[in-house]
Amino acid sequence: MALHLVDHPVIRERLTRIRSVDSGTAEFREALHDVSRLLCFEVTRDLETSPILVTTPLGETAGHRLARPVVLVPILRAGLGLLRGFSELLGEASVGTIGLSRDEETLAPHRYHFRMPPDLAEAEVILIDPMLATGGSASDAVDELKAAGAHRLRFACLIAAPEGVSAFTARHPEVPIYTAALDQCLDERAYIVPGLGDAGDRYFGT
Numbered sequence: 532m533a534l535h536l537v538d539h540p541v542i543r544e545r546l547t548r549i550r551s552v553d554s555g556t557a558e559f560r561e562a563l564h565d566v567s568r569l570l571c572f573e574v575t576r577d578l579e580t581s582p583i584l585v586t587t588p589l590g591e592t593a594g595h596r597l598a599r600p601v602v603l604v605p606i607l608r609a610g611l612g613l614l615r616g617f618s619e620l621l622g623e624a625s626v627g628t629i630g631l632s633r634d635e636e637t638l639a640p641h642r643y644h645f646r647m648p649p650d651l652a653e654a655e656v657i658l659i660d661p662m663l664a665t666g667g668s669a670s671d672a673v674d675e676l677k678a679a680g681a682h683r684l685r686f687a688c689l690i691a692a693p694e695g696v697s698a699f700t701a702r703h704p705e706v707p708i709y710t711a712a713l714d715q716c717l718d719e720r721a722y723i724v725p726g727l728g729d730a731g732d733r734y735f736g737t
């Protein structure tokens with residue numbers, strides 16, 4: 532199982548602010564933004580590069596470029612909270628969007644939107660969503676991305692529950708998960724404990 536726990540002192544500090552019930556919308560957003568930049572650094576660590584020649588003011592030398600285009604795919608809504616940080620490091624990346632909303636009763640994800648750039652089959656696709664709870668949303672999103680031609684996929688989140696990691700890995704064993712925290716469990720409403728509450732509501736102030 533490819534589960535990467537991304538540990539960094541700044542992530543630990545920002546995650547504490549994100550979790551805190553005392554943090555307001557602005558502090559939550561800024562801290563999530565900071566974590567997403569650091570997460571992106573780790574998520575992209577093993578992307579392949581191709582050699583190129585670069586001309587400096589003093590001559591030519593060997594350089595590198597990313598071997599494939601990158602497509603960032605936030606799961607709406609809360610995934611948008613990670614997009615700014617990922618886009619800052621990957622300014623050239625295209626963005627696809629998947630709208631999924633978890634049914635409060637059945638916990639099944641309901642899809643309401645799917646829009647992708649054309650180069651999905653060639654691309655490194657990075658699916659982003661702060662929360663991996665039951666794993667239903669992320670697993671369905673990967674199903675849709677695979678059906679649309681994606682085959683180089685990785686998933687980045689902020690907080691994962693063990694139940695979500697198991698469910699996601701059972702359905703998509705080849706897709707690595709990057710997370711800043713692996714929490715204890717889900718509660719009876721399938722919220723992550725201790726978690727941060729409802730990521731979308733906290734990010735959008737709803």
Ligand code: PRP
Pocket residue numbers: 606607608609610631632633634638640660661662663664665666667668669695721730731732
């Ligand atoms: C949250 C979160 C994930 C999903 C995780 O979204 O952003 O997409 O729940 O839960 P799961 O692993 O059990 O599927 P939500 O459905 O609340 O929608 P929102 O982002 O629009 O608030």
Ligand code: URA
Pocket residue numbers: 609662664721722723724726727728729730731
């Ligand atoms: N979605 C959230 O926003 N938070 C959780 O803890 C679980 C699902």
